[in-house]
Amino acid sequence: MSPHDLPADRRSFLFLQGPPGPLFHRLAAVLRERDVTVHRINICGGDRADWPDKAVDFRQRFTDWPVFVDRFLRQEKITDILLFGDCRPFHVVARRIASMRGIRTHVLEEGYLRPHWMTFELEGVNAHSRLQREKNWFLEQARGLPDDDALPPVTASFRRRARDATRHYTAVHMGALAYPHYRTHRSVLPVVEGLGWIWKYAVGRARERAAERVVADLSRKRFFLLPLQLSGDYQIRSHSPFPTMPAAADYVLESFAAHAPPDAHLLVKTHPLDCSFFNWKGFVRRRARKLGIADRVHYADGGDLEELAAETAGMICVNSTSATLALQVDTPVCVLGEAIYKVPGLVFDGHVDDFWIDPPPPEPGLYEAFRRVLLRECLIRGGLASESAVTTLVASMTEKLLERAPRREGSPANQSSTLAKCAAHEGGLKDAMRSSCA
The missing domain is CATH 3.40.50 (Rossmann fold)
Incomplete structure (x- = not known):
């Protein structure tokens, strides 16, 4: 039996890094109520701040990550990985290692259609999406699909996103000693970004x-x-x-x-x-x-x-x-x-x-x-910028995760080969390791 076809009470999820804020922790609580096993690996202080429950801390060098995560997948009998953003160096490695074992990865990302929607796909998003890029395929798949119903808007507040991000990245900084080898995937330091927002708001009316x-x-x-x-x-x-x-x-x-x-x-x-x-x-x-x-x-x-x-x-x-x-x-x-x-x-x-x-x-x-195909295949309702948006997103993700998804085509080796084709976009596994350990 494929790990993808296991009933909910035999599924075992590994949560890696999520968006700043309580989303992943709240989702885990709901899944556990459904008798799903949930594990978490914290990679930095921000992860720990967003996940107050018991978790495993990865404190080693990035070059140790492939063996570490592979051992964890094997020992805990993981069937599914959940992460936010498929191009972060830690996530690039994790989903490739998981693919070799036939373990699927669920990737959350900002929505292809905004606002009100988030992207939630298997194995990859954006250029890594498994959706075809051929017009006849979209036209064929869309036949008989309804337009999205008129739904109430998903509320959003920049203040909420700023609060969650500030809390997360402050914890990253404060936890530097606890996670001495962690290097953020972000190209701009959070403190510089914060100063930038202060300036942006100071001159906001003049800009407009x-x-x-x-x-x-x-x-x-x-x-x-x-x-x-x-x-x-x-x-x-x-x-x-x-x-x-x-x-x-x-x-x-x-x-x-x-x-x-x-x-x-x-x-x-x-x-x-x-x-x-x-x-x-x-x-x-x-x-x-x-x-x-x-x-x-x-x-x-x-x-x-x-x-x-x-x-x-x-x-x-x-x-x-x-x-x-x-x-x-x-x-x-x-x-x-x-x-x-x-x-x-x-x-x-x-x-x-x-x-x-x-x-x-x-x-x-x-x-x-x-649009209709996106709504069916890879978009879910909800958001990150308000309490109601997060609540809606938790419900949407829970429903999607517990669906009996079809078995992926090909053997684990073939799946690994497919993911390997993405190396040109990501700079390759070795480049990712070098950049993160610099």
């Missing part, structure tokens, strides 16, 4: 007013939209050809300067959660001036992305979920990286140099089919 003026000036112009992403996001680091978001923006500006018609404009919009001290406004202005397009390139640190997505002549993005806002209103989209929605016919199937003249919209009905 400036953005409103820029958007108003573009109201009668044909403009393209480049929504920026966070350089530290694994969507950039692992699933794109660019080392940083400035490199991606530079690439788009070069293409726009060389190939866009003279009456076209480009709006570069900051990510709403970008609290870095990188001077995007100065960067965009300098590059545009050097390329001779300063009068046609604009920058906004604010504005309603949903409205802009409906008004733009086309959106260019690396792999941001912002693209779904454009696709749902039939706005053409060009994707530079790997993305779940990079389906020919849904997005532009060509090079960005050829996108500026007359970009085609999504094929009729394809986005609706894509």
Whole structure:
């Protein structure tokens, strides 16, 4: 019998790192009420703060992690792993080791469709998702699937996310002696990020007013939209050809300067959660001036992305979920990286140099089919930014985890081979080890 086909009371879950906050701990309590065995490995002080119950602490070097986690899987007869984010170095190793033993991994991530939804897939998300990227497959799978019912909105509060994150990363810092070899996967120190948020809020009203003026000036112009992403996001680091978001923006500006018609404009919009001290406004202005397009390139640190997505002549993005806002209103989209929605016919199937003249919209009905399949296959209701959102998410995850999922195709060896193909995106297991032990 496959471990996937075991009844609930014989399933044994290993929880690794979750999002900052109480989600994983509360989910574990519900699963235990259903007679499911739950184990936890803490990797840092933040994990311990989010998990007040008994757990195993990993305090060794990252190079010891593969043997440690494999031994734990074997000794505790683990059938399922649960984690948040599939590209963190510890998680990359764990899911590959688990795959060799035929143990499945459930990956939670921010939702492909936002707000109100979270992504919850087997084995991987984003570019690692097992969903096909072929339009006929989506159209076939969507036949007979209902549209999502009108559901009440999932409430969200930035204050709640900030509170959970502050508590978690303070505990990471305070627990440095207890976990001496831990190195965070984040590219920016939490204290620097906190200072960035203070500054962002201090100048918030001025930023919004400036953005409103820029958007108003573009109201009668044909403009393209480049929504920026966070350089530290694994969507950039692992699933794109660019080392940083400035490199991606530079690439788009070069293409726009060389190939866009003279009456076209480009709006570069900051990510709403970008609290870095990188001077995007100065960067965009300098590059545009050097390329001779300063009068046609604009920058906004604010504005309603949903409205802009409906008004733009086309959106260019690396792999941001912002693209779904454009696709749902039939706005053409060009994707530079790997993305779940990079389906020919849904997005532009060509090079960005050829996108500026007359970009085609999504094929009729394809986005609706894509959305219905996502809702069935890999999205669950809930969120992280309010008490009601977490409660909804716990219920959604519990239902999904206790479903009798079909047996994965192929032997454990074949599954390992499939995951190994992701090494090019993740920099490989050895690179991950080196970067985390540096």
